[in-house]
Amino acid sequence: MALLNRMEWYNLARTTNWTPTYVTEDELFPPSLSGDFDLPLTAWEVYDEPYKQTYPEYVKVQREKDAGAYSVKAALERSRIFENADPGWKSVMKAHYGAIARGEYAAASAEARMMRFSKAPGMRNMSTLGCMDEIRHGQMQLYFPHEHVSKDRQMDWAFKAYDTNEWAMIAARHFFDDIMMTRDAISVSIMLTFSFETGFTNMQFLGLAADAAEAGDHTFANLISSIQTDESRHAQIGGPALKILIANGKKAEAQKRVDIALWGAWKLFSVLTGPIMDYYTPLEHRKQSFKEFMEEWIVAQFERALTDMGLDLPWYWDIFLQELNDTHHGMHLGSYFWRPTVWWNPAAGVTPEERAWLEEKYPGWNETWGECWDVFIDNVVDGNMEKTYPETLPYVCNMCQLPILGVPGKKWNVKDYPLDYNGRLYHFGSEVDRWCFQQDPERYAGHMSIVDRFLAGMIQPMNLEGALKYMNIAPGECGDDAHNYAWAETYRALRETRKAANA
Amino acid sequence: MSTQKSAQAYHNNRVGPVMRAGDLAQAVIEAAKIDNPDKEIFVDDKRAYIRIHAEHEMILRQATIEEELGRPFRMNDLEVDLSSFAGQIESHDDSVRFYFTTKV
C-alpha cells in the first residue's frame, strides 16, 4: 500500500485534547460557552462521530458536489425556468431564499462555536467541516437567486430579509438565534444538528426538492438536494453528544433541549414550508401534502431515530400530531390575508380543484378553513377588495413570534395561552410554546414581539403604512396575490351559472 | 382519525439511504440487494430522491457499489448523493451500515 487507509490515521487526527496548565480548564472551556453539564474533558473523549470524514476527502467530495450543482445551473440558465414558472412557484423560491440563505450562513458560526468550545475533539473536527458546509449553503443560496434579482424586486429579499423587522423574519431569527446562535457548544449540537438538521431540513431540502422536480425547476431541486448531502453528514454531530449525556445521567437536560428545538422548528416550518407545499406549488406538481411529508420525514424517520438514541418522544407528541392537520392552514391564511407584509406573492390555492385536494388530504377543510375562504372569495368576486385586507395586527406568540391561531368555522377552537411573568402578560399560541418559554424565561422575557413593539409606540404611524415602514418593505416588494386573483374568475363563472339556473 | 395514521408512521424499523436520483442511486439499489441477501429491499422513488430501505439493518459495501457502477468508487464518495438516511449510521473504510438498536 502506497497510501494509508483513512481509519489508520483518523483517530490520531481527533486525539487533540490536552490538559491546560497556563489557564484552567474552565478558562479554556467556559461552561457557559462549552455547555455546563459538569462533565470533564475526559468524559467527552469517548465521543465517536458515526459519520466520518477527513480533510482531503472533504475538499474532494465537496468540489465534486459543487461542480454538479453549478454546472446544472449554468446548463439551465438559458432555459428561462424562472420566467416561465408559475407565479406560485416563484413565491416558493422567494420565501425559501429569504428565510434560509443567510440563516445558513449564520449557522457557520454556530458550527464554529462547537469547533472552538466543545470538549469533544471529534466534534471539533466535524464542526470544522460543518462550518465550511454552512458557508457553502449561505453562498450558494445567495448566488443562485442573484441571477433573478434584475427581473423581480422581491428577489432582493434573498439577501435583505435578515436585515429587516419583517414579522416572519423576526420569527425566523427568534428560532434560529434561540437554537444555534446563543447556545453553548453542546446545546448547539443537540438543538441545531440533531433536532433541526436530522429532522426538519429534510422537509425543506428534500421534500421541497421533490416538488421542484415535479415543477420542472431542476436547478433548484438539484441545489437543495445537494445541500442536504452536507446536512446528512454534519447533522450527525449531535447524536454522539446525546449518547454521552444520557450515559452520564443527563438525559432530562438533553430531552428538554430536543423538545424545545423540535417545537420551534415545527412552528417555523408551519409558516414557511406548509403554505408553499399545500398552496403555492401548482396542484399538478404537488408530490405529497405537507402533512404527508411531515409523516415521512419527521414522524417515521426523525422521531424513530430519536427514540433509537435512547430519548423519549416529546411530551407533547399528541398535540404535535394534531397540529399536523391544522396549523399550517392557519399560517397560510394569515400570511395570505396580511400579504402586503410578506416579500413574496402568496398563491391563494383555493380553486375548486385545489379545495377538493385539500378536503381529500385534510378531511373537514371546507367546513373549517373553507368557511373563512368563502367570505374572502365573495369579497373578491364582488370587488370588495378593501375587505380582503387587514386593518389591525394579528396577535403573535411571545415564543414562536407567529400569529396565535386555531381552527375556524364549524370546529372553531382558537385559544390564547397566557402567562403572567414578572408583572407582564405574555401570550402564546399553544401550551407547548408556553412550556418552552417557562423552561428558561430569562432567555425570552425581555424580548418584544412585533405587537409589543407596536404597543410601545416603536411603530409609527400606528397603521399599516407605519408597519410596512418598520418592516422595511415597500411597494414593489410588498406581497399581493400571486395570480392577481385570476383564480376568482372560476367562482365568478360559477355564480353566473347559478344565477342563470335560478332565473 | 388522521392523527392515528400519523402516529402509525412512527411504528417502523426501516433503515437505509435516501439518495439523489442518478447512476449512483441505481448502483446502491443493486448493491443493497447483493450485500443484504436475506432482506427485502424497499425502493420508493420520489423523483428528486429515492428511499432505499430494509428492515432493521442494511450494509453497503464499497466493492459491490464499485462493481455495479463500473468505475472506481471510494466509500466516502457515497456522500455526493447521500441526501439523508433512516436509522443510525456507522461508517467504515470499505462499507457503511445503517441500523436501529431498538425494535418497535
Place this chain on the structure above:
Amino acid sequence: MALFPLTSNFEGDFVLQLVPVDTENTMDEVAAAAAVHSVGRRVRNRPDQILRVRRQGDTDFLPRNMKVSEAGFKPTETVEIIWQAPNA
C-alpha cells in the same frame, strides 16, 4: 378616557387580533370594534344574532353595557366575542 388594547378571539375566525378600544367603551362597543376585523372579512355576518363578550374560559358573558374600565381587564387580555341569538 384612555386607549386600551385588547386581544380579540372572534367566534368562527382563525386568529387572535389586536383591537384597540377605549376604557369608556361598553362591551357592545368592544364586540363591534372586534367585529370590524373579522365579520365580512373571514367570518360571515349573522344579521339575526348579536355579539357578546366574555373572558376566555368563562361561560358567562359580561354585561352588555359594562365599561372596559369596570371589567378589570389587563392590557392585551384576550376576550372571546361570541354570537348569540338576541333573546337567549
Place this chain on the structure above:
Amino acid sequence: MSEVQVLKPQKTWSHLAARRRKPSEYDIVSTNLHYNNRDANAPYELAPELFMNQWYKQNTFGTALKHADWNAFRDPDEVIYRTYNLMQDGQETYVFGLFDQFNQREHDKSLDARWAGTLARLYTPARYLFHTLQMASAYVGQVSPASTITNCHYFQMADSLRWLSHTAYRTKELSLTFTDKGLGQDERHYWEQDSAWQGFRELMEKVLTVWDWGEAIIVLNMIAKPAVDEAVLRRLGEAARHNGDVLLGLLTDAQLMDVARHRRWLAAFTKMALETEGNKELIQSWIEKWQPLADKAIDAYCSALPDVPNAAEAAKTATRELGF
C-alpha cells in the same frame, strides 16, 4: 402619501447597487452577511440581557479596535467556498501524491533514526499546536463584525485542520517504520511536558482565552500564528531538508502556501485598521504585550531544532516583518 414610489428591480442586491462596479461572485456571496449588527441592544433576537447577547455587545461591538465600516473589508484573494475547495483539492492531490511517491520509494527507511526521534519530539506533537490554531481561528471568526473577515478565519481554521491531518497521517506512517520512538503515542506527553513546546502551549492557551475580538484578531494573526508559521513550518522544514527528510520539507512548503494566503488578507486588514485614528497605538500596545510570549515560544522551540543555526533569530525577524 399621495405618490407611492414603487421599487424597481436592480442589477444586484440593493446593498451593493449603489456602487458603480459590477459585483463579483465574491461580492455577491460574501459581503454584509452577518445580521447581528441590526440592533445594538440585542445582537440576537432574544432578551437583550441574555448572556450571549452581552458577549457580543462586549466582545464584538465593544472592542476598542474601531472602524466605521468593517463590512468594507475585502479579502484580496476573494476566496469563496467554491474556489477554496477547488484550490485545496488540488493542493491535497499534490500532497497525497507526495505521500504516495515517497512511500513507494521507501523514504522513511532512508531517514536517520536520530532524526526520527527528533520528528517524534518536534514534529508529530505539532498536531496539538495546529489544533489550537484551528480553535483560535474558529473563535475570531465567530465574533468578527464582518462576514468577509469571518470567512478568512473559517478558511484559516480549515487550513489548520489540513495541517493537523497531514501531521496525523505522517505520524502514523512514520510509526510503521520507527516503532520505538513513541510515534502516535507520546505526542501529548511532549506537548504537555517537553521544554521545546511549553512556550507555544503557554502562548496558545493564553491566546485562546482572549475574548475581545480586536485583541484576539491581532494577537492570533500578527503574533501567535506567525510564530508558529515561522518556527514550526519554515524552520522545521529547513531542519528536515538538512537531515535528508525531503518529504517534510516539501510538505511544509505546501503548507506555507496557505500561510502566504493568510498573510495577504492580514495585510489588507491591518491597512484597513490603520484608517482609524488610535488603532495604530492600540495594536502596537497589544503587540508589545504579547510579543515576549511569542518570542519565548520561538526560542524554546527553535533552540531544540537541530542544524538550523540562528533559527530563533530568523523566525523572530520574520514575524516582525509583518509589522505595519
